[in-house]
Amino acid sequence: MSKIGTALVILVSAGVTFGALTLWQNIQDRKAEGREVTFAVGSIAEDTDDPAAWKSNFPRQYDSYLHTADIARTRYGGSEALSKVSGDTPWTTLWAGYPFSVDYREERGHAYMLDDQRETERVKQFKQPGACLHCHASVIPAYVKAGVAAGVPASDRAAAIEKGFEAVCAMPYADATKLVAHPVSCMDCHDPATMALRVTRPGFLHGIAALASSDEALAHLPSIGAWRASDRATPYDPNALASRQEMRTFVCAQCHVEYHFRGPDKYLVYPWKNGIDIEDEERYYDEIGFKDWTHQITGASMLKGQHPEFEMWNQGVHAQSGVACADCHMPYVREGAIKVSSHHVQSPLLDVNRSCQTCHRQDEAEIQRRVADIQGRTRHLMDLAENANLDLVAAIRAAIEAGVPAERLANARELHRKAQWRLDWVNAENSMGFHAPGESLRILGESIDLARQGVTDAERARAAPTTAMSGAR
Ligand code: HEC
Ligand code: HEC
Ligand code: HEC
Ligand code: HEC
Ligand code: HEC
Known part of the structure; x- marks a missing residue:
C-alpha cells in the first residue's frame, strides 16, 4: 500500500470511528431523553392544580x-x-x-x-x-x-x-x-x-x-x-x-x-x-x-x-x-x-x-391562501347576514313605533330569534368558517333568508289596517 493509501485508510477509519462515536453519543442522548419522557409518572398527587x-x-x-x-x-x-x-x-x-x-x-x-x-x-x-x-x-x-x-x-x-x-x-x-x-x-x-x-x-x-x-x-x-x-x-x-x-x-x-x-x-x-x-x-x-x-x-x-x-x-x-x-x-x-x-x-x-x-404537501403560501379564501368567503356572507339582521331590527322598530300591536309582531320576532341565532353562531365560532366551510356558509345563507322574511313580515304588519290579523302566517 502506498503511503498515501495507508494514510487514507487511517483517515477513513478514524472518520468512520468518529462518525460511529458521534452517532453512538446521539443514541445515548436520545435514549436518555426517551427515559425522561416516562419517568416520575405517579408522583404527582390528585388535585395538584398548580x-x-x-x-x-x-x-x-x-x-x-x-x-x-x-x-x-x-x-x-x-x-x-x-x-x-x-x-x-x-x-x-x-x-x-x-x-x-x-x-x-x-x-x-x-x-x-x-x-x-x-x-x-x-x-x-x-x-x-x-x-x-x-x-x-x-x-x-x-x-x-x-x-x-x-x-x-x-x-x-x-x-x-x-x-x-x-x-x-x-x-x-x-x-x-x-x-x-x-x-x-x-x-x-x-x-x-x-x-x-x-x-x-x-x-x-x-x-x-x-x-x-x-x-x-x-x-x-x-x-x-x-x-x-x-x-x-x-x-x-x-x-x-x-x-x-x-x-x-x-x-x-x-x-x-x-x-x-x-x-x-x-x-x-x-x-x-x-x-x-x-x-x-x-x-x-x-x-x-x-x-x-x-x-x-x-x-x-x-x-x-x-x-x-x-x-x-x-x-x-x-x-x-x-x-x-x-x-x-x-x-x-x-x-x-x-x-x-x-x-x-x-x-x-x-x-x-x-x-x-x-x-x-403544498407549500406554506398555498396553505395560507386556501385558508384565506375560506375565511374571506365566510366574512363576506357574514357581512350580508349582519346587514339583513340589522334591517330586520329596523323594520320591527319601525312597526313598534307605528303602533303595531305586539301580537302582530310575534312572527317577525320569532324570525329575529332564528335569524340572529344563526348569524351569532358563526360569529361566535372562532375559526371564521375554517372548521367547516360549507356548514358555515349554509348557516349564514339561512340567516339571511330568515331575516329577509322577517323584514317582509314586519313591513306587512305595519302596512295592514290595525283591525286585520295579518301578522301571523
Ligand atoms: C387542554 C388539555 C391539556 C392540558 C391543560 C395539558 N395537556 Fe398535556 N397533553 C394534551 C394532549 C391532547 C396531549 C397528547 C396526548 C396524546 O396524543 O395521547 C398531551 C400530551 C402530554 C404528555 C405526553 C407526551 C407528549 O408530549 O405528547 C405529557 C407528558 C403532558 N401532556 C404533560 C402536560 C403537563 C405537564 C401539563 C401542564 C403544564 C399539560 N400536559 C397540560 C392535553 C393537555
Ligand atoms: C392529520 C392530517 C391533517 C392535518 C394536520 C391537517 N389536515 Fe387538512 N385535510 C386533511 C384531510 C384528510 C382532508 C380531506 C381530504 C379529502 O378528503 O379530500 C383535509 C382537507 C383540507 C382542506 C379542504 C377543506 C374542505 O372543506 O374541502 C383544507 C383547505 C385543509 N385541509 C387545510 C388544512 C390546514 C390549513 C391545516 C392546518 C391548520 C390542515 N389542513 C391540517 C388532513 C389534515
Ligand atoms: C362552556 C365553557 C364556558 C363557560 C361556562 C364560560 N366561558 Fe367564557 N369562554 C369560553 C371559551 C372557550 C372562550 C374562548 C373563545 C371565545 O372567546 O369565544 C371564552 C372566552 C371568554 C372571554 C374572553 C373573550 C370575550 O368574550 O370577551 C371572557 C371575558 C369570558 N369568556 C367570560 C365569561 C363569563 C363572564 C362567563 C359566565 C357568564 C363565561 N365566560 C362562561 C368558555 C366558557
Ligand atoms: C377549561 C376550559 C378550556 C379547555 C379545556 C380548553 N380551552 Fe381553549 N380556551 C379557553 C378559554 C376560556 C379561552 C380564552 C382565554 C382568554 O381569552 O382569556 C381559550 C382560548 C383558546 C384559543 C385561542 C388562543 C389564542 O392565542 O388566541 C385556542 C386556539 C384554544 N383555546 C384552543 C383549545 C384547544 C385546541 C383545546 C384542547 C387541546 C382547548 N382550547 C382546551 C378554554 C378552554
Ligand atoms: C385541520 C386543522 C384544525 C382542526 C382539526 C381544528 N382547528 Fe381550530 N382552527 C384552525 C384554523 C386554521 C383556525 C383559524 C386561525 C386563525 O384565523 O388565525 C382555527 C381557529 C380556532 C380557534 C380560534 C383561534 C384564534 O386565534 O382566534 C379556536 C378557539 C379553535 N380553532 C379551537 C378548535 C377546537 C376546540 C377544535 C376541535 C373541536 C379545533 N379547533 C379543530 C385549524 C383547526
Missing part, C-alpha cells in the same frame, strides 16, 4: 404551556384582546340590552382565561354566577371541597365533584372566583397517576352522556363511531369508552362549546340532548322555552351563541377524516429523538409547518 408542580416531571410540556401567554395576531384570530364591540359595529345593535354589547373581545391564550374573566365589564357591570368558572379555571379541586363541605364524604370523589359543581354554579361570581387560583391546568386533561388523557368537566360529561343516550342524537355526530357500540345500560363515559383520537378532541370540547345556565341556580348545561347541529341545539332551547335575553329594540326572545368550535368542527371534512383539535392546535414538536405535543395552544396559522404540512 402547573408549576408538574414542571420538574414534564419540563418540555410545561415550557410550551407557558407560551400560551404569547401575543401574536393573524387576520381573523390570534392572541390579542382587541375589542369586538367598539367603534362602528352592528353588534351593539344586534345585542341591544345584553352584556355582550358592552364588552366582547378577541379571545387570547389559555394563560389569560381567569384574569380576562375577572376583568371583563360583563362581570364587573353585571351579576354573574360561579357557573362561569367551569371553563375558565382549574376548578375541580374547588368542586371537591365544596362538595365535601355540603356533606358528601371525601371518599366518594365523583359525588363530591357533582355536588360541588352544583353549589359553585349557584354562587355569586365574586365569591366563587376566590376558590380558584389557576387557568386550565395539567390535571384538567391528564390523570396524574398515568398521564393518560381524561375529561374532568361535569358540563361536558353530562352533555356527552345525554347525546350518547339516543340514536337519533348520535346520528348527528358522524365522526365518532364508538358510541353506538357503547352499553346504554349505564350513561356513556368518555374516560372509559372513547378512543385516544377522540380524547384528543374531547379534552378541548370540555369548554369550546355552546352552553346555557338552567334555572335560578344557574346550573351549567350543554344543549346536546337532540344532537349537536345548530338546529338540534335550537330545538332543545325551543322545547324548554329558553331565552338568553329580551332584545331591547325588537322585544324578541333571543339566543346568544357561544364558541361552538366542537359542534362546527364536527361538520367539517377534518372531523370526518378523523383529524382532532390537538392535531392542528397541539402539533408534535421534535426534540431530539422524542416527539413532544406542543402545549402552546394557539392559531395554527402561526405554525403551519407543524400544524398542517404534516398532512398537506
